[in-house]
Amino acid sequence: MTREMVYTIDFLDSGDVYEWSITPTGAEYERVTDYTPTIYVTYDGRAEDGLSDLQERLASSPTVASMAIEQWRQGFRHEHESILRIDVRELAAVRPLASQIRKLGWPGEYKLYNVDFSREFRYCLERGRDPTPTRVPSVLAIDAEPPALSNPPLTELQINEETVTGSPEAILYAIQRRLRQVDPDVLVLSSGELIPTLSEMADQHDVDLQLGRRPGWERLAGRSTYESYGSVGHSPARYNVPGRVIIDRSNTFFHSQSGLDGCLDMVRRSGKPLQELGWASIGNVLTAMQIREARDREVLVPWNSWRHEFFKPLSTLHDADRGGYTFSPEAGFHENVHELDFSSLYPNIICQFNVSPETIRCDCHADRADVPGLEYSICDERGYLPDVLQPLIDARDTMKREIREIDDEERVAVLKSRADAIKWILVSCFGYQGFSNAKFGRIECHEAINAYAREILLDTKETFEANGWHLLHGIVDSLWVTAIEGQKQTPLTELATVISDRVGIRLEYESAFEWLALVPLRDRDEGALTKYFGKVASATGDEPEYKYRGIECRQRSTPDWITNAQQELIVTLDQSRSPEVVCARLQRQLAELHAGRVDPEVLTIDNRPSKHVEEYTRTTRTVAALQRAQDEGLDPQPGQDVSYVVVDDSKRSRDRVQLTHELSQQYDAEFYADLLLRAAESVCSPLGWQRSDIEAYLSDHQDSSLAAFQN
Incomplete structure (x- = not known):
């Protein structure tokens, strides 16, 4: 069998694996019987041969398939060293074995790597599989209202655009018929709970309904509640059916924001199979990209981040903990306003100034003060983070340029979906550096990026004012200006080019407003930082276009x-x-x-x-x-x-x-x-x-x- 792709992977209770590949007419699978996931261990204790001792202690473990000493790097600035590779008999044993090893020594003696990967991503990474489909997958959407799902049996649901009503048997036969007609590679469901609900209905009414390409289904994870950046979120239970990708619309960020085209582009860039990318967070996908870069550089991925914060004096702490720069907006109704934005400012700062966890405050340039206001040094050796982000920045710029130049609506829709997916990675890459659980994050990177951004924004303000433009508002990477009466104005497109060349990051003329209303705080005269609305200027007399930010209609x-x-x-x-x-x-x-x-x-x-x-x-x-x-x-x-x-x-x-x-x-x-x-x-x-x-x-x-x- 010629395998064109591996677009989804099923893990059997026996430990075997089904690699599913899309073909021109459907899908086929190959059974793999020799897959063993791998973890790595280093020893930082006092014993002369701690790794050999660990091998002896694990030799009789029923969960260990094999062990060997290999040469890997613990970090991007580390040299290759002897590290213990452990092949585990089954996926379910990976974390218990890692926890057992950690408890064998004193705290910190044994450090573990490549432990907490999602299972399909791990498989592709370790077996060298590319999960990118070679054709656009076929899709079948099934939707049911939450109250109906909570009180089965279902008597009404939607299959693609068609509403189906009737007895439970009629519902089940309608799904069965559409599955045969479409033979979908992807099931897009309003809720993953449709899988157990429909399966139980089929059992009760003696209907032979098979949602996957082979019999059966499994629950991958139960529902859970989590907290992120002060907000509480809910993760519903996740399910799997053989040979098909499940995208749960109640639990998908990338599919809701960028559609299937954006998801497929992210699959190619991250190496994360489509089903896992469907439920993954932005940080999860960014981490997958970083893990692939680490793999290419023969760097292992720590189980838990242990990058300590560098010592710094109190004055530096004060200066570092300031965030991005925001000018106080001039509340009021302003006419003839222009908006300019720095293109992907934070990602471009990372790439332009080589900001990366292993380059910030490096020992080899400790005498330098590269970061404005913080006096951090940044190594001249190219960091891994710019290498991860630069291809994304370049790809999005190319997509945006093509969107402006072509008239093909279908192609434009595809490009917009892909550009939107990349945008979310670029938006989050900065904040993720300050996330305590980031695999490769470092708070000093977060601080340095903010410091560069503040300097850029202040310099840009001075340049505008010196060329006849008054700054009404500026926030992080966007600025709104209006002409200063009685002064000569340098054309904004010319000024944007001058600033772009000086900074090394493109300042784009975004739009002109006939008028812009900067909303004040309630019961106060000061402007609200993120509340404004305005009318975009049009030279063609088209339908009026308005922009709204932060006000009620955007909440x-x-x-x-x-x-x-x-x-x-x-x-x-x-x-x-x-x-x-x-x-x-x-x-x-x-x-x-x-x-x-x-x-x-x-x-x-x-x-x-x-x-x-x-x-x-x-x-x-x-x-x-x-x-x-x-x-x-x-x-x-x-x-x-x-x-x-x-x-x-x-x-x-x-x-x-x-x-x-x-x-x-x-x-x-x-x-x-x-x-x-x-x-x-x-x-x-x-x-x-x-x-x-x-x-x-x-x-x-x-x-x-x-x-x-x-x-």
Whole structure:
């Protein structure tokens, strides 16, 4: 058999492996019977021959298949040395064996490497397999509503675009028929729980349903709750069926952000098979890229990061812990504004200045002060991190250039998906350096990148001002400028080229705004750092384009109706430049709301609870929604979204809200009116009107409110 690719791998209870390869007409597999995962051990104790002693102690272990001394490097700045390779009989024994070895010596005596890889990625890495498909995989999507999944059997679901209803047998036969017709390489599911649910239904109704290309299914991991950067998230259970990739839409970042094309491009760049990439985090995929680079350099991957923070004086700690630079925005309504952005600023800083965990504060250049303000040295020897990121930067730049130059809509869509996937890796690479569990991170890299960024932004501000441009706002890598009256302006495209050449990082002219509104903080005159909206200038007279950042219509918990209403108010502001006219439009919206003319479905609020319902001490709206969800048998978990409409906010019981699947025509108009007033304040406040001014206008014109709506 000629194997064109290995796009998914199944691990059998016997220890054997099925390597699945896509063919022009479907898929085929090869059974592998000799796979043994590998870990590595170094010894830092006092005994003369600690590794030989460890070999003797493990010789009789039933989980060890074989051992050998090999030459590897412990880190990117280390020389090759003798390291013990241990081949483990089965994947399930890798972590228990590693834990056992760690306990054999004093703390830190035995260091372990290549322990905690995901299983398909490990297999491809160790066996030299490329998981990139040689053709676009065929896809079948199956969707079911959460309440139905919680109360099987299913009597309605969607298969691709088709809604299927009927008895459980009819549902199962419809899926079976579509599986035969499509023979999908990828199953995109609304929830992985469809796999056990459909399998149990098939058993109960004696239907021969086979979701995989071979019989059976397995649960790879149970559901869990985690905390990341102060936010609670939920990871649902993960499932596998033989010969097909499962993408769970309730548990996928890359597929939701960049589609299948973006995922496939990331598979090629990371070496992470499609199913694992589907559930992987950005940091997980970035780590896979780093691990492949380490493998190419014969560097092992530590089980736990043990990169200590370098000693530094208190003054340096103060200077280092400042983050990116942000200029205080000038709140207000500004006309003829221009936006310029540094292209992938942080990744380009890493590559331009060779910032990498093994180059920062190197011993060979300890007398140098390369990093501005921090006096850290950076080695001249090329770091591994720039080698990981530079191909991504170059690829994304090439994609963006091709998107601008071609008219093929299908090709543009593919390129945008791929560019979006790369963007998320580039966005996260900086923050990941400061992540305590990063395999190859170092906090000094994080600090150095910020220091370079601050210096670049301050120098750029001075250059703009010296050439006739006033800086209205600047945040990390973006700047907004307007012409200084009475001064001659250097053209911005020319100025961007000058700055790009001097800095070594491209400053791009992003867009011109007819006007830009920088929103002030509530009840204060200072500008909010990340809240603005504006109208993009158009030379062709096309449909107006508006940008929104940070305001209510960009917040995930904002109901659709409030989002649309706020955008209508912004259009009104554009047409009138008058807070009174905006408030007149607001008055009509409030009248519509109070008259009961709004569909409750567009008033849905999505919130993500951080605790189980019994752990809350106050009866909030979210708690009320969780209580109702429990009544429905939904068992909501911390980190999972809960969606509801507020129907009577005066109550403090579960009757305060209704879940989306139980909606009536009822909603609490006063509650949603308050949300709308907050959204209106964001629109009017750049013109100097706060909420009190808006309420005064509405009070003065209250009698004409309903009449205005009826007209």
